[in-house]
Amino acid sequence: MTSVIQTQHLNLSYGSKQALFDVDFPFEEKKVTALIGPSGCGKSTLLRCLNRMNDLIPSCKITGEILFRDANILDADPVELRKQIGMVFQRPNPFPKSIYDNIAYGPRAHGERDSGKLDAIVENSLKGAALWDEVKDRLHDSALGLSGGQQQRLCIARTLAVSPEIILMDEPCSALDPIATSKIETLITDLKEKYTVIIVTHNMQQAARVSDTTGFMYLGKLVEVDETKKIFSNPAEELTERYVTGRFG
Numbered sequence: 180m181t182s183v184i185q186t187q188h189l190n191l192s193y194g195s196k197q198a199l200f201d202v203d204f205p206f207e208e209k210k211v212t213a214l215i216g217p218s219g220c221g222k223s224t225l226l227r228c229l230n231r232m233n234d235l236i237p238s239c240k241i242t243g244e245i246l247f248r249d250a251n252i253l254d255a256d257p258v259e260l261r262k263q264i265g266m267v268f269q270r271p272n273p274f275p276k277s278i279y280d281n282i283a284y285g286p287r288a289h290g291e292r293d294s295g296k297l298d299a300i301v302e303n304s305l306k307g308a309a310l311w312d313e314v315k316d317r318l319h320d321s322a323l324g325l326s327g328g329q330q331q332r333l334c335i336a337r338t339l340a341v342s343p344e345i346i347l348m349d350e351p352c353s354a355l356d357p358i359a360t361s362k363i364e365t366l367i368t369d370l371k372e373k374y375t376v377i378i379v380t381h382n383m384q385q386a387a388r389v390s391d392t393t394g395f396m397y398l399g400k401l402v403e404v405d406e407t408k409k410i411f412s413n414p415a416e417e418l419t420e421r422y423v424t425g426r427f428g
C-alpha cells in the first residue's frame with residue numbers, strides 16, 4: 180500500500196483536554212478512507228490536522244508528525260498546504276458571489292489572471308464535481324440560488340479548482356436530502372480516480388458504500404484501520420465489532 184499522507188505518534192490537546200492520543204494513520208493514495216466512531220472521538224480533529232485547520236484554534240497543541248510525501252506538514256506553509264489538501268465542510272458554504280467567481284476565487288488568489296485559463300478551470304472543476312450540465316447556462320448567477328446539494332457540489336468544485344491532491348470531507352452530506360446525498364456519494368467514488376479522499380461520516384452505511392478503507396476511532400485513539408469490507412464484516416477488535424453492529428456501550 181502507498182500512503183500519500185500519514186500521521187505518526189500524533190497527539191493533540193485543546194488546552195488541558197487531550198483529544199488525540201498517539202494516532203498512527205496511513206492514508207492510502209487515490210482511495211477513499213472513512214473515519215468513523217462515536218460523537219466526540221476525535222474524527223473531525225484528526226481530519227482538521229491534515230490541512231492545519233487546527234492552527235486557527237489558539238489553545239490547540241500538537242505533537243508528533245504528519246508526513247505528506249515524506250515532509251512533515253507541521254513545518255509547511257499552511258496556505259500552500261491547503262492548496263494541495265482541500266477541505267469540504269458539513270454545511271455548504273459558497274461565497275455570496277456568482278457560480279463562476281466562487282470557482283475562480285482560489286486560482287485568482289494564487290495569481291491566475293488569464294481569462295481563458297480561468298474559463299477552462301471553471302468548466303473543468305464544475306465537470307469534475309458533476310455540476311457543469313446543471314449550471315453551464317447560469318455561471319454568472321449567484322451561487323446562493325443553487326439547491327443545498329448543488330451548493331455542496333459547488334464547494335467540491337471550488338476545492339478542485341486549485342488542483343489538490345487530497346480532498347478532506349467533514350460530514351459532507353449531513354445537511355442534504357437522500358437524492359443529493361446519493362449524488363455526492365457517486366461523485367466521491369468518481370473523485371478517487373484522480374484524488375485521495377478522506378471523509379468523516381456518522382453514517383456507517385455511507386462509510387460502507389463509499390470507502391475502500393475505514394478507520395474506527397474511540398476516545399481519541401485509532402482503534403483499528405483496515406479494508407472497509409473487513410471492518411464491517413470481520414474487524415480485529417471487539418470494540419469495533421460492537422460499534423459497527425450497533426451494540427455499543
Ligand SMILES: Nc1ncnc2c1ncn2[C@@H]1O[C@H](COP(=O)(O)OP(=O)(O)OP(=O)(O)O)[C@@H](O)[C@H]1O
Binds near residue numbers: 221222225
Ligand atoms: N475547538 C475546540 N476546543 C476545545 N475542545 C474541542 C474543540 N474541538 C473539539 N473539541 C473536543 O475534542 C474532542 C473531539 O472532538 P471532535 O469534534 O474531533 O470529535 P468528532 O468525533 O468529530 O465528533 P462529532 O462526531 O460529534 O463531530 C471532543 O471532546 C470535543 O469536545
